[in-house]
Amino acid sequence: MIYFDNAATSFPKPEEVIAAMKDYFFHVGGNTGRSAHQAALKASEIVFETREVLAKLFNISDSSRIVFTKNATEALNFAIYGFLEKGDQVITTSLEHNSVMRPLRHLEIIGKIKLFIVSANDKGIIEPKDFEKILKREKIKLVVVNHASNVTGTIAPIKEIARTAHKYGSTILIDAAQTAGVVNIDVNEDEIDMLAFTGHKSLFGPQGTGGLYIREGIELEPLIRGGTGSNSEEEIQPDFLPDKLESGTPNTIGIAGLGAGVKYVLRKGISEIHQKEAELTECFIKEAEKIERVILYGPRETTKRVAVVSFNITGLTPSEVAYILDQEFGIACRPGLHCAPAAHKTIGTFPQGTVRFSFGYFNNISEIETGIKALHKISRRCV
Amino acid sequence: MKGKEIIIVFRSTHDAIKAKNLLGKEGIPFEVIPTPKEISAECGISLKIEEPLKSQALQILKSWKVRYRDDLL
Numbered sequence: 001m002i003y004f005d006n007a008a009t010s011f012p013k014p015e016e017v018i019a020a021m022k023d024y025f026f027h028v029g030g031n032t033g034r035s036a037h038q039a040a041l042k043a044s045e046i047v048f049e050t051r052e053v054l055a056k057l058f059n060i061s062d063s064s065r066i067v068f069t070k071n072a073t074e075a076l077n078f079a080i081y082g083f084l085e086k087g088d089q090v091i092t093t094s095l096e097h098n099s100v101m102r103p104l105r106h107l108e109i110i111g112k113i114k115l116f117i118v119s120a121n122d123k124g125i126i127e128p129k130d131f132e133k134i135l136k137r138e139k140i141k142l143v144v145v146n147h148a149s150n151v152t153g154t155i156a157p158i159k160e161i162a163r164t165a166h167k168y169g170s171t172i173l174i175d176a177a178q179t180a181g182v183v184n185i186d187v188n189e190d191e192i193d194m195l196a197f198t199g200h201k202s203l204f205g206p207q208g209t210g211g212l213y214i215r216e217g218i219e220l221e222p223l224i225r226g227g228t229g230s231n232s233e234e235e236i237q238p239d240f241l242p243d244k245l246e247s248g249t250p251n252t253i254g255i256a257g258l259g260a261g262v263k264y265v266l267r268k269g270i271s272e273i274h275q276k277e278a279e280l281t282e283c284f285i286k287e288a289e290k291i292e293r294v295i296l297y298g299p300r301e302t303t304k305r306v307a308v309v310s311f312n313i314t315g316l317t318p319s320e321v322a323y324i325l326d327q328e329f330g331i332a333c334r335p336g337l338h339c340a341p342a343a344h345k346t347i348g349t350f351p352q353g354t355v356r357f358s359f360g361y362f363n364n365i366s367e368i369e370t371g372i373k374a375l376h377k378i379s380r381r382c383v
Numbered sequence: 384m385k386g387k388e389i390i391i392v393f394r395s396t397h398d399a400i401k402a403k404n405l406l407g408k409e410g411i412p413f414e415v416i417p418t419p420k421e422i423s424a425e426c427g428i429s430l431k432i433e434e435p436l437k438s439q440a441l442q443i444l445k446s447w448k449v450r451y452r453d454d455l456l
């Protein structure tokens with residue numbers, strides 16, 4: 001199988017990720033923070049260590065400001081529902097995934113918030129000045145931006161947007177589901193107040209891992225309350241991080257794998273990973289744009305995007321193309337709307353969607369060539 | 384006979400592990416113990432150190448912003 005669905009979840013994972021998870025099951029076994037025996041202590045150390053390497057990756061000075069969640073969606077829900085109050089106004093973009101759009105639309109429908117949408121152009125590019133137009137005239141509590149679109153692959157100018165938001169006293173939440181591990185993120189340099197990330201994409205962790213960074217000074221109301229292993233005499237939730245937002249037994253085995261994945265990323269280096277993925281993307285786009293009936297979406301320049309390429313073949317639906325690719329060529333990719341209907345309306349591919357190839361660090365040029373050959377064959381067939 | 388010892392109690396397990404790693408790195412001997420019930424029901428792990436090392440240890444913990452219960456010392 002050729003795996004071109006890394007934007008959904010990365011595959012394969014580095015061997016050390018699997019080794020770390022096996023080690024937890026074979027040699028650790030305990031529950032973090034619940035006891036002082038050796039097994040529980042070892043589990044606590046694994047969780048601590050993973051928080052520390054994540055802090056290093058994102059240049060976070062205090063790792064207790066990172067809370068673990070089961071994915072980016074949960075992290076975004078924690079941030080959105082935990083931060084916003086009745087009467088607040090929010091800006092987001094037309095490139096958001098439903099992990100942002102659905103919570104925000106829900107709060108809008110129940111009359112809790114007012115929502116403003118900044119539209120990207122048909123290449124998936126958003127302009128910081130469009131945020132300023134709204135920020136100038138409205139009191140905005142929160143700005144939520146997708147760091148890179150899972151449909152067009154476009155990388156948003158988050159630093160400029162964050163600066164603009166801060167100029168008007170607003171707070172910024174970044175959805176780094178498609179960028180954490182492959183685009184450099186520095187919470188200080190990029191002025192990020194809250195950063196939601198997933199563990200199972202470019203951080204190479206297993207599914208069921210993710211997290212949220214919350215800058216000091218921002219208080220979130222927890223969505224889930226319960227046991228934390230701390231303050232056990234109290235029947236009210238602790239008010240300090242990470243315990244405040246981490247009730248119940250965490251996914252320690254997953255966190256062990258995530259820690260190993262982040263260490264792998266740190267060892268290889270973000271620039272090396274990004275460079276390789278950009279080369280694969282460039283190679284694909286260069287050949288794919290020559291194929292008759294193939295329509296590519298998103299910006300042409302590979303420097304402005306992650307390794308996510310949406311396309312269509314005239315005369316075939318995305319599902320038909322993906323089905324042929326899978327059945328006849330053994331290529332795994334994703335067709336449809338990719339949980340981001342607004343993004344497809346922006347680039348003009350709603351409601352049919354697109355075929356999406358998303359490359360990863362473990363793909364190679366020969367796989368890209370096989371993919372291109374397959375698209376040539378499919379394209380000729382549908383004349 | 385063992386000298387006088389003190390117990391450092393932490394707010395969160397995160398801080399207890401952080402403290403344990405820091406003291407280990409600085410070569411300050413400690414023992415990880417379950418937090419004695421009569422002290423507090425803070426996080427489940429506490430560190431026991433020798434009394435003469437108290438100020439040095441606390442200095443390290445403070446400089447790394449470890450959240451321990453000063454009032455329980």
